[in-house]
Amino acid sequence: MPDIPNPLTAVKSLxxxxxxxxHFHYLKFLLTISDKITLKNDxxxxxxxxxxxxxxxxxxxxxxxxxxxxGFQTLADLRNPALMEFIGRYARLCEPDTIFxxxxxxxxxxxxxxxxxxxxxxxxxTLKGHTVHFDGxxxxxxxxxxxxxxxxxxxxxxxxxxxxxxxxxxxxxHSLLQGIMKGKKLYxxxxxxxxxxxxxxxxAVQLTDSAYVAHSEDILYxxxxxxxxxxxxxxxFRYVHSAGVLDERNTSAHRDRRRIYIDLEDDLVFSVNxxxxxxxxxxxxxxxxxxIQKAQQEDWLAEHMFIMGVHGDGRRxxxxxxxxxxCGKTSTCMVEGERIVGDDIAYLHKGSDGVYAINVERGILGxxxxxxxEDDPLIWEVLNSPGEVIFSNILVTDNIPxxxxxxxxxPESGTNFSGSWYRGKTDSQGHEIPFAHPNAxxxxxxxxxxxxxxxxxxxxxxxxxxxxxxxxxxxxxxxLFQSFDWxxxxxxxxxxxxxxxxxxxxxxxxxxxxNPMANRxxxxxxxxxxxxxxxxxxxxIEDPPIxxxxxxxxxxxxxxxxxxxxxxxxxxKWMEHRVHGEVHILxxxxxxxxxxxxxxxxxxQVLHTSYSYEQYETHFTLRAQENLQKMERIQKIYxxxxxxxxxxxxxxxxxxxRLITAIDHHGPSIPPSVWVQ
Ligand code: OXD
Ligand code: MN
Numbered sequence: 001m002p003d004i005p006n007p008l009t010a011v012k013s014l015x016x017x018x019x020x021x022x023h024f025h026y027l028k029f030l031l032t033i034s035d036k037i038t039l040k041n042d043x044x045x046x047x048x049x050x051x052x053x054x055x056x057x058x059x060x061x062x063x064x065x066x067x068x069x070x071g072f073q074t075l076a077d078l079r080n081p082a083l084m085e086f087i088g089r090y091a092r093l094c095e096p097d098t099i100f101x102x103x104x105x106x107x108x109x110x111x112x113x114x115x116x117x118x119x120x121x122x123x124x125x126t127l128k129g130h131t132v133h134f135d136g137x138x139x140x141x142x143x144x145x146x147x148x149x150x151x152x153x154x155x156x157x158x159x160x161x162x163x164x165x166x167x168x169x170x171x172x173x174h175s176l177l178q179g180i181m182k183g184k185k186l187y188x189x190x191x192x193x194x195x196x197x198x199x200x201x202x203x204a205v206q207l208t209d210s211a212y213v214a215h216s217e218d219i220l221y222x223x224x225x226x227x228x229x230x231x232x233x234x235x236x237f238r239y240v241h242s243a244g245v246l247d248e249r250n251t252s253a254h255r256d257r258r259r260i261y262i263d264l265e266d267d268l269v270f271s272v273n274x275x276x277x278x279x280x281x282x283x284x285x286x287x288x289x290x291x292i293q294k295a296q297q298e299d300w301l302a303e304h305m306f307i308m309g310v311h312g313d314g315r316r317x318x319x320x321x322x323x324x325x326x327c328g329k330t331s332t333c334m335v336e337g338e339r340i341v342g343d344d345i346a347y348l349h350k351g352s353d354g355v356y357a358i359n360v361e362r363g364i365l366g367x368x369x370x371x372x373x374e375d376d377p378l379i380w381e382v383l384n385s386p387g388e389v390i391f392s393n394i395l396v397t398d399n400i401p402x403x404x405x406x407x408x409x410x411p412e413s414g415t416n417f418s419g420s421w422y423r424g425k426t427d428s429q430g431h432e433i434p435f436a437h438p439n440a441x442x443x444x445x446x447x448x449x450x451x452x453x454x455x456x457x458x459x460x461x462x463x464x465x466x467x468x469x470x471x472x473x474x475x476x477x478x479x480l481f482q483s484f485d486w487x488x489x490x491x492x493x494x495x496x497x498x499x500x501x502x503x504x505x506x507x508x509x510x511x512x513x514x515n516p517m518a519n520r521x522x523x524x525x526x527x528x529x530x531x532x533x534x535x536x537x538x539x540x541i542e543d544p545p546i547x548x549x550x551x552x553x554x555x556x557x558x559x560x561x562x563x564x565x566x567x568x569x570x571x572x573k574w575m576e577h578r579v580h581g582e583v584h585i586l587x588x589x590x591x592x593x594x595x596x597x598x599x600x601x602x603x604x605q606v607l608h609t610s611y612s613y614e615q616y617e618t619h620f621t622l623r624a625q626e627n628l629q630k631m632e633r634i635q636k637i638y639x640x641x642x643x644x645x646x647x648x649x650x651x652x653x654x655x656x657x658r659l660i661t662a663i664d665h666h667g668p669s670i671p672p673s674v675w676v677q
Contacts, residue, residue, distance in 0.1 A: 059088025239282025370405030489547025
């Protein structure tokens with residue numbers, strides 16, 4: 001153990017050597033209020049960290065000035081030097097005029113809402129509490145190209161990651177952040193990913209100069225200032241966001257300087273010159289990336305999944321479901337008669353008797369497309385009643401919002417993400433501008449939905465009996481099937497999940513893209529490691545969830561959809577019965593199919609329709625040739641990655657072999673009657 005000098009003297013001389021000497025009395029003040037800074041002589045690392053924290057506290061005069069006495073006291077009350085250092089460092093760099101430190105008090109949330117309106121980042125709509133926000137014309141989606149992981153030399157992520165050397169990235173982002181908040185207010189938010197006091201929750205601090213982002217965070221995540229105060233050494237994720245210079249429409253002006261940099265080593269994310277929520281709301285997908293890394297280290301799973309309760313005979317059974325963006329995830333957990341716990345992100349932990357999931361959010365940032373009274377009555381109701389809702393990138397005419405597929409008569413003109421809009425308006429490339437963006441969003445709180453399940457606040461989470469995977473697939477998967485077992489499900493369903501590109505994405509339509517666990521965009525660890533972790537996750541668990549596949553996008557040869565939008569209600573009921581062992585199955589080469597005799601009464605009971613055998617046969621005829629091609633395609637993709645577990649290849653090969661044998665006996669397209677014994 002090196003000889004450590006008296007810490008106070010050492011810190012004092014260090015501060016002097018860095019030109020901070022005359023702030024020493026502030027340090028003394030902090031020492032009196034902080035029990036974290038009881039300087040210990042026994043551990044050099046602790047000592048160095050404390051020194052760093054103390055140096056950060058030389059920002060105190062600056063912080064006092066920018067936060068005002070109330071704000072400063074609010075921060076000081078946290079007795080958390082690491083936090084003070086973090087906020088101080090970025091306040092010094094970004095140079096906001098003022099800093100607003102949000103506590104959990106409703107007045108603080110109210111203040112932020114008011115600021116969003118006052119600063120013109122949101123506008124009021126007719127219904128009380130409803131506002132609209134517009135993102136820039138070219139800032140309408142997650143920016144994958146400019147979202148990069150900052151990796152230090154010793155970190156290897158493997159292929160498929162968009163990475164940047166850490167030092168270079170930090171230098172660049174710091175230079176972009178330099179003075180970026182001049183003339184603006186910096187909001188400091190303390191938030192929780194998960195119910196407060198849950199052993200599975202993660203805590204986070206978001207810095208942002210956008211009142212819209214701060215407002216969105218408030219709707220979507222639980223405030224946690226008091227929790228931070230009660231736990232001065234709480235570890236936390238950190239987010240620094242600036243919308244940058246705003247143009248005359250209050251949208252980020254410098255899209256060429258848009259950057260989203262994720263520092264996995266320090267659990268720190270930067271987001272600059274953008275406002276679109278998927279790029280800026282730190283606790284959403286930016287946190288998911290940090291959480292995936294943490295989950296891997298701590299042996300739990302951070303997943304892009306809804307959590308829902310499905311009603312069975314006098315019981316509620318919980319499922320999670322992973323679907324790529326815009327593939328029916330929210331509409332599944334919102335189906336009539338069932339309960340939503342969360343629509344987007346779940347943390348899955350091992351309990352003594354099974355897998356438990358918590359919803360990290362308290363709100364929904366949903367795509368507002370085809371949301372209408374017929375298909376989504378419960379969301380529709382909230383979107384058409386007074387209450388707190390932020391709409392983004394829809395059309396507004398006479399303070400009324402319009403969006404694609406709302407079933408309303410479209411006005412001739414209004415304001416949308418392109419500014420003032422009129423029918424036939426084209427962009428600079430001559431493309432017609434849609435009246436509302438296909439990725440327009442609503443942001444609302446879960447507890448405003450009639451079907452929310454109070455279990456979303458349960459710190460232990462809910463026990464998961466089934467996990468559902470589904471993508472946009474016109475020609476391969478049946479609408480519903482069950483895996484043979486966990487390994488088979490993880491490999492042939494979860495890790496083989498594909499989705500077809502739509503006209504909403506750039507490039508060719510209908511191209512299948514592999515999206516393992518629907519988490520491809522958010523992975524922060526090598527794919528092989530991620531799959532391996534899934535495979536081993538349920539080891540030793542008494543009652544693991546059953547893995548299912550669904551497909552809402554199956555088409556016939558004429559290119560028409562062959563299932564109805566409501567059929568998922570029946571599929572869910574079947575899965576609910578299945579996890580309780582109450583319905584039977586047909587073994588096929590790709591998994592277990594349901595029986596006609598058991599689906600028919602479910603259609604009667606749930607949808608009051610008669611399900612014909614012809615329909616069943618069309619839905620559940622095994623498209624063996626397409627499934628075989630899929631196995632080949634997936635194997636080829638995995639062969640291009642390093643360190644994929646061997647079982648991925650052997651399980652896919654076994655399935656391929658079963659399909660080849662089946663095709664030899666029954667042809668490329670095999671009706672379900674073939675499997676009846
Ligand atoms: C997404 C989202 O893009 O939830 O997945 O916003
Ligand atoms: Mn999502």
